[in-house]
Amino acid sequence: MDGFRVVRRQTPHRWIGLVVLPVALFVALAFCSLLLMIQDKSPVQAAVVLFQGGFGSLYALQDTMLKAIPIFLCSLGVSVAFRMKVWNIGAEGQFALGGVGATWAVLAFPGLPMPLMLALMLLCAAVAGGLWGMIPGLLRLKFGLNEIISTLMLNYIGIEFMRYLVYGPWKDPGSMGFPMTAMFPDEAIFPEVLGYVHAGLLVCVVAAVIVAMFLQRTRLGFELCAAGENPRAARYARIPYGFLLVFVLTVSGALAGMAGCVEVSATFNRLQPSLCTGYGYTAIVVAWLSRLRIPSIALFSVFVAGLLVGTDNLQVDMQVPAAFGGIVEGFILLCVLAGQFFHTYTIVRLGREQGGAA
Amino acid sequence: MEQKRLFQAQENGKAAPALIRLDRICKSYGSVRANRDISLEIRAGEILALLGENGAGKSTLMSILSGKSRQDSGTVFVDGLPAPFRSPRDALAAGIGMVYQHFMLVEAMTVTQNLMLGQAHGILNPSAMRARVLELAERYGFEINPDAMIADLSMGERQRVEILKLLYRDCRVLILDEPTAVLTPPEIDQLFAALRRMAADGRAIVFISHKMKEVLDLATEISILRRGEIVDHFLRADVPGERELAERMVGRQMDVAVAQSPVEKGEVLLELSGASFGMARELSCSLRRGEVLAVVGVAGNGQRELVEMVTGEAKPEGGRDSVRILGKNWHDFMRSRPDRKSMVYIPEDRKGLATCPSLDLLDNFLLTNRNGFQNFGFLDRRHSAAAAENVMEEYQVVADGLHATAGSLSGGNLQKMVLGREFFRDPCLIVAENPTQGLDISAMEEVWRRILDARDHAGVLLVTSDLNEAMTLADTFAVMYRGRFIDVFPRSDAAKVASIGLMMAGIPFGEEDGRKEQHHEA
Numbered sequence: 074m075d076g077f078r079v080v081r082r083q084t085p086h087r088w089i090g091l092v093v094l095p096v097a098l099f100v101a102l103a104f105c106s107l108l109l110m111i112q113d114k115s116p117v118q119a120a121v122v123l124f125q126g127g128f129g130s131l132y133a134l135q136d137t138m139l140k141a142i143p144i145f146l147c148s149l150g151v152s153v154a155f156r157m158k159v160w161n162i163g164a165e166g167q168f169a170l171g172g173v174g175a176t177w178a179v180l181a182f183p184g185l186p187m188p189l190m191l192a193l194m195l196l197c198a199a200v201a202g203g204l205w206g207m208i209p210g211l212l213r214l215k216f217g218l219n220e221i222i223s224t225l226m227l228n229y230i231g232i233e234f235m236r237y238l239v240y241g242p243w244k245d246p247g248s249m250g251f252p253m254t255a256m257f258p259d260e261a262i263f264p265e266v267l268g269y270v271h272a273g274l275l276v277c278v279v280a281a282v283i284v285a286m287f288l289q290r291t292r293l294g295f296e297l298c299a300a301g302e303n304p305r306a307a308r309y310a311r312i313p314y315g316f317l318l319v320f321v322l323t324v325s326g327a328l329a330g331m332a333g334c335v336e337v338s339a340t341f342n343r344l345q346p347s348l349c350t351g352y353g354y355t356a357i358v359v360a361w362l363s364r365l366r367i368p369s370i371a372l373f374s375v376f377v378a379g380l381l382v383g384t385d386n387l388q389v390d391m392q393v394p395a396a397f398g399g400i401v402e403g404f405i406l407l408c409v410l411a412g413q414f415f416h417t418y419t420i421v422r423l424g425r426e427q428g429g430a431a
Numbered sequence: 432m433e434q435k436r437l438f439q440a441q442e443n444g445k446a447a448p449a450l451i452r453l454d455r456i457c458k459s460y461g462s463v464r465a466n467r468d469i470s471l472e473i474r475a476g477e478i479l480a481l482l483g484e485n486g487a488g489k490s491t492l493m494s495i496l497s498g499k500s501r502q503d504s505g506t507v508f509v510d511g512l513p514a515p516f517r518s519p520r521d522a523l524a525a526g527i528g529m530v531y532q533h534f535m536l537v538e539a540m541t542v543t544q545n546l547m548l549g550q551a552h553g554i555l556n557p558s559a560m561r562a563r564v565l566e567l568a569e570r571y572g573f574e575i576n577p578d579a580m581i582a583d584l585s586m587g588e589r590q591r592v593e594i595l596k597l598l599y600r601d602c603r604v605l606i607l608d609e610p611t612a613v614l615t616p617p618e619i620d621q622l623f624a625a626l627r628r629m630a631a632d633g634r635a636i637v638f639i640s641h642k643m644k645e646v647l648d649l650a651t652e653i654s655i656l657r658r659g660e661i662v663d664h665f666l667r668a669d670v671p672g673e674r675e676l677a678e679r680m681v682g683r684q685m686d687v688a689v690a691q692s693p694v695e696k697g698e699v700l701l702e703l704s705g706a707s708f709g710m711a712r713e714l715s716c717s718l719r720r721g722e723v724l725a726v727v728g729v730a731g732n733g734q735r736e737l738v739e740m741v742t743g744e745a746k747p748e749g750g751r752d753s754v755r756i757l758g759k760n761w762h763d764f765m766r767s768r769p770d771r772k773s774m775v776y777i778p779e780d781r782k783g784l785a786t787c788p789s790l791d792l793l794d795n796f797l798l799t800n801r802n803g804f805q806n807f808g809f810l811d812r813r814h815s816a817a818a819a820e821n822v823m824e825e826y827q828v829v830a831d832g833l834h835a836t837a838g839s840l841s842g843g844n845l846q847k848m849v850l851g852r853e854f855f856r857d858p859c860l861i862v863a864e865n866p867t868q869g870l871d872i873s874a875m876e877e878v879w880r881r882i883l884d885a886r887d888h889a890g891v892l893l894v895t896s897d898l899n900e901a902m903t904l905a906d907t908f909a910v911m912y913r914g915r916f917i918d919v920f921p922r923s924d925a926a927k928v929a930s931i932g933l934m935m936a937g938i939p940f941g942e943e944d945g946r947k948e949q950h951h952e953a
Contacts, residue, residue, distance in 0.1 A: 290812075292805045299798055302787035308744075309776070309784050310798045311768075 079418050089415055097408035104404050114391055123401070126386025127379030135268045139340065140352075141378035142273040143168070143332040147356030148374055149277075149284055150328030152365045154321045156288070157301040163209065163224025165353025166231030167202040167326040171333025173235050174201030176243065176254055176344040179261045187260040194261060194334050195276065202330015203323045205231055210319035220322065228353070236346050243344065253345035263339040273335035277371075280328060285367050297321060329353060355381075358406050364413070380405070449508075450475050450603055450635050451496070451527065456505035458491055463842050463869050465491040467659045469505070473604060478626060478636040480646040482680060483656035484730060484868075484896045489639045492656070493606050496637075497529035498522030528597035529606040532613075534589045538582040542592050545581060546599050560599075567598050571625040587618035594625070605629065607638040611645055623649050642729075643673050643680075643936050655680055658869075677932030689879040689903055693922075696721045698758075700860045700890040701741065706753040708745045710914040711736035716907075720859070723882065723891040725905035726916075728935055730896045733914035738864055738894055742776045743768070757859060770802045775853035779864040781842065785849045788838030792830060793819050795837045796852050803856070822851035827877070843874025850881050861891045867900055879903055898931060910934040 106116030127137055147164040154161035174197035182193060209223035236252070245255035263271040288294040297317050300307035307314055332352065337344050359377055363369030384398025449472040458466040466488045473479055481489045494500045496507065498516035506513045509525045516522045519529075536545050543561050564577045573591045581589060590610065597605055605626075611619050626636050626649065640646055646653060647667065653676075655663040663679055670676045697720030706714045711733040718724045726734060739745035740754055743765045747754045754761040756774060768774070778784040786795045793812070796819035797804065804815040819833055826847040830840050837845060846866065853861070863882060867875040882891055882904055895901050901908060909919040910931055917934045920927045927940050934940065 290810060291808050292801055292810050293808065295794070295797060295801060295810055299787055299790065299794065302789050303783070305784050306787050306798060309778065310801075 077420050080421050081418055093412035093415055094409060097412035098405060101401075101404040101408040104408075105401050108397070108400065109393070112393065114393065119387060119391060119393070122387050122390050123380070123383040125383075126390075127381075127383030131268065133379075133382060135270050136382045137375060137379040138267075138270045138274065139378075140381055141374040142271075142277055143336045143352045144355050144359060144378055145277050145371060145374035146273075146280060146332035146335065147329045147353050148359040148363075148370050149280060149367065150325040150332075151356055152360040152363075152367070152370060153284060153288075153297075153328070154325040155301075155360055156365055157297050157317060157321050158304070159210075159301075159318060159321055160221045161206065161209075161224050161322055161325045162221060162357055163206065163227050163231075163326070163353070164329040164332075164356050165349060165351065166224070166228035167205045167329035168333040168336070168353045169228075169231045169235040169349050170205040170326075171198035171202040171330025172337040172344055172348050173238060173333075174198040174330060175334035175337050176238075177201075179257050180243065180254070183258060185260060187264075190260045191263065191272075191338070194338060195331055198330040198334030199327040200330070202333060203327035205330070206322040206324075206326020207319060210322035214315050214318055224322075232349050235344070235348065239344055239346060245343075251345075254343045257338065257342050261338060262342055263335060271335075271339040273339055276331060276335055280331065281367055281371065284328075293317075293320075329356070362406065362409055364416075377402070448475070449473060450510065452508040452511070453492075453496070454506045454508060456492065456495060456502045456507070458488075458495060458500070458502050460491075464659050464871075466495070466502070469656075469659075469661055471654060471661060471664070473635045473637060474652075475603065475633045475635050476630050477651045478630050478638070478649055479652045479654060480650035481637065481639045481654050481656060482643075482646060487656040488659040489656055490608065491659075493529060493608060493637070493639060496522070496604075497527055497606055499529075523600060523602070526601065526603035527606070528600065528602035528604070530590065530593045530597065530608065530610060532608045534586075534593050536581045536589055536592060539580070541578050541580055542575060542584075542595075543577045545592060546596055563599065564595060567595055571598070571628050572621060573625060585618075586613040587615065587622075590614070590622070591625075598629075602634070604635045604637065607636070609639055611640070611642065619645075643676050647673065647676060653679075673936050673938070674930075674933055677936055680932065689876050689883065691723070691883050691904055691906075693906060694721045694886050697890075700757055701892060702755040704753055704755075705749045706737075706740055706747045707749045708740045708747050709733075709736040711740065712914040713749070714916055716909050716916065716919050718860070718890045718892055718907075720888070720890050721886045722906045723886065723893055723904045724907045724909060725893045725895060725901035726909045726911055727895060727898060727901045727931060728911035732911045734864075734894045734896075734911055736914070737911070738776075738862060741862055741892060742774070771856045772859050773856070774860040774862065775799075775856060775858040777846075777849060777853055777861065777863040777866050779866075779868060781845050781849060782838065786837040786845065789836055791834045791836055792823070792828075792840075792848060793833045795848070796822065796855075799852060800855055818855065822855055823848065826851035826881075841874075843870045843877075846870060846874065846878055847881075850878060854881070854885065857888065858885075859889050861885055861889050862894070863891060864894045865896060865900075866893070867897065898935075901931075902928075912937045 102120065106119075109116045109119050125133065127133055147168055150167070151161050151164050175194040178194045178197040179190070182190070185193065205227060208227060209218070209220045212218040212223050213220045239252045239254060243254045245253055247255065263273050266272050266274060288298060296307070296312045299310070300312050300314055300317055304314065333348070336348060341348060355377060359370060359373045363373045380402055381398065384401055387393050387398065388395055451473040453469055453471040456466050456469040457464070469488075469492060481492070483489050491500070495502050498519040498521050501517070507516065508514065509527075514521070514525055516525070522528070537548065543557060543564055546564060547555050547557070547560060561577045564575075568575045568591070573595065575588060575591055575595070581592065584592070590613065594605065610622060614622060630636050630651075638649070647670070650667050652666055653664070653670070654661050665679070670679060699717050699719050701718040703714045703716050714737060716724065726737065728734060736745065740747045741756070747761055751760045751762045756764040782788045787798065793816055797810065797815055800815070800818070801810065804811045804818075816833060822828075823830065823833070828840070828844050828848045828851065830844055830848075837848070840848065850866075861882070866882065867878050870878065879900070882893070885891060891904075893901065893904055905922055907919065907921050908928065908931060910917045912935065917937070917939055918927060922928065930940055
């Protein structure tokens with residue numbers, strides 16, 4: 074007689090979100106512990122190494138913040154598109170193009186004073202990334218091409234374009250054959266503001282505030298959210314869906330492009346192929362985990378960046394394979410995303426739902 | 432009514448035992464009560480027709496019966512024993528099977544292979560199965576090649592495969608959801624013959640339809656659903672013809688505390704002269720300020736297309752002057768459509784089209800009023816919140832404040848909110864589509880009163896499949912059948928008003944005696 078059935082919640086649960094996250098983390102870590110035990114490694118020690126490596130000291134925290142900055146900017150970008158249910162998974166390519174745009178500014182206008190130089194680099198990166206994001210928008214608007222496919226494909230093109238530049242026209246003659254541009258002048262490098270965390274952090278704060286204001290206060294931001302919630306209602310209310318489609322992909326690309334700028338400037342001090350290490354994809358995951366809320370994006374960016382740093386430590390200290398880091402990350406994301414099921418659904422026992430009628 | 436029917440059935444000496452008995456079935460989706468206290472018996476050898484408007488609860492009832500959804504309360508009895516179905520599999524095991532409007536067949540497989548799908552036993556005997564299929568097909572006059580690919584079959588043939596699937600599993604009760612919608616006239620005849628044969632074999636047939644002629648052709652019993660309730664149940668023999676059936680469908684005028692009295696008419700707001708789009712053909716009528724023009728008809732006769740044309744979703748085919756709105760031709764009006772003192776549209780689909788259910792009431796208020804609350808691209812949330820709160824108060828919207836999500840409101844409250852929101856822009860032309868569908872009586876009266884009051888400054892194009900609603904509100908009626916207006920006439924023409932039911936069945940006024948010559952949708 075008894076059975077269970079999944080029922081959609083009429084109203085979102087108030088405190089379930091607070092429970093889901095810790096439980097999901099616990100389950101994920103339990104899985105990872107199993108994997109470690111198979112390899113005869115102590116899971117407790119691994120957990121200690123993982124979290125100390127990511128968050129356990131001032132150095133660790135600063136390393137984590139450095140990785141969190143580009144992840145946050147990319148994630149903020151994709152979250153804008155995701156809000157309208159436009160699936161931009163091209164942050165990686167837009168990020169690469171941002172690096173290219175910033176480098177172009179440095180190569181074309183050497184000698185500018187620092188504030189001007191940095192502003193110009195950010196602008197060029199945003200324009201390059203934005204245009205790269207705009208292409209799939211226009212393709213979908215004009216030809217109905219699915220943006221998931223086109224943004225993904227443009228990643229490969231964008232990254233190869235960047236590689237072409239550093240292997241070819243932009244290669245530093247003095248680099249002894251390494252594919253990289255010449256070192257940027259000091260004026261083109263984001264200064265350190267907090268420990269050795271660079272001014273990219275300020276870019277994050279400003280971008281977050283502007284995006285939040287835009288979404289909450291402006292008419293266009295409102296239209297964007299409404300169009301994402303119910304495209305039919307948007308059409309009914311005569312919201313310009315096509316324009317918004319191109320617009321969100323452009324903004325999304327511009328933010329990822331700015332992340333590329335920060336990264337070439339502050340982390341590498343030059344353009345080189347190792348710029349693209351998958352932040353653009355991590356950003357998608359972060360956007361999902363945080364359910365598109367900007368403060369949560371910040372928190373999860375730091376959290377995921379910490380995991381990245383921590384698993385690097387794990388490799389060094391415990392001789393686990395490099396892939397293990399990816400596995401830990403994957404388990405955590407899977408569990409948290411699975412747990413979010415309970416935000417919208419609940420499970421009821423059938424016998425009670427029936428009210429004793431059967 | 433129930434007792435009367437039983438009595439008559441006994442008198443005719445054919446009171447078969449009920450295979451299925453539904454006892455006070457209730458089912459709600461969120462705040463919408465799709466079925467209320469439905470009690471019904473389904474007997475072997477009978478063909479029961481369920482008649483009702485869209486949203487009357489027919490499909491909900493059938494999905495409960497076929498195990499697809501579960502009732503909130505009430506019991507399904509099979510052979511006199513309670514049968515709590517948890518899945519379509521349980522219902523199938525009890526001998527109840529359903530043929531959906533959209534067939535559930537694997538196109539890349541043959542007829543026999545499709546029949547093999549979902550069999551309980553692990554071991555299959557394709558040749559025995561094939562023989563059984565042929566035997567069943569022959570018995571019911573289905574011409575079907577068991578080795579044909581589904582992809583190569585016509586819709587009619589696919590339907591036969593669906594029916595064979597149920598027969599193969601020895602279903603005693605077959606439920607068909609609008610089975611004739613996809614068929615050609617000869618196929619309909621074949622289907623009906625087969626269904627009669629199945630009933631004669633002691634199976635029970637339940638079919639959902641809104642075509643009166645088919646119901647009269649096939650059914651032996653008829654139930655009429657309205658707003659989730661069975662409002663009438665009678666034998667086919669009790670209704671001699673379409674006129675009587677139409678009368679039964681329309682039912683007694685409800686006692687409502689809303690009465691319309693004409694107000695002074697103003698300028699022409701909407702003028703159709705030979706407007707066509709898709710199914711809607713050559714529509715002509717005009718609507719003045721102070722007038723409610725009710726377009727009535729069975730759903731699916733071109734009302735949707737009419738609304739799309741007037742609201743600007745679809746471009747009229749008959750030239751730019753075939754639709755004139757507020758004194759401008761269609762193109763000019765749509766291009767420069769003003770925000771205020773213009774046209775508003777109250778769609779039937781409140782949660783799918785009129786609102787964003789997951790956003791709060793303020794955001795939903797801003798959805799269509801956003802242009803009135805912006806400064807240099809910024810939204811003025813303070814003033815708009817005050818305005819939205821006024822609207823909620825004025826329209827007595829019961830909700831958990833301005834920040835309740837639209838989806839959490841009951842249908843009636845949400846509809847009042849939508850009305851308030853749209854009326855906020857002082858519209859001149861109001862297009863309302865089944866505005867009270869799914870609402871309870873008090874909300875319905877409130878909405879009706881608002882629509883009548885709006886006549887002071889506006890004209891209302893009311894598109895409805897609820898005749899009671901049209902009778903309550905209309906100054907002018909336009910009856911739509913197969914995309915055309917059969918007739919347009921004022922409320923004062925009592926003789927025509929009395930025969931709206933017939934016109935809805937496609938029979939023009941004054942021709943009911945020559946009904947035999949009429950050709951209907953076969």
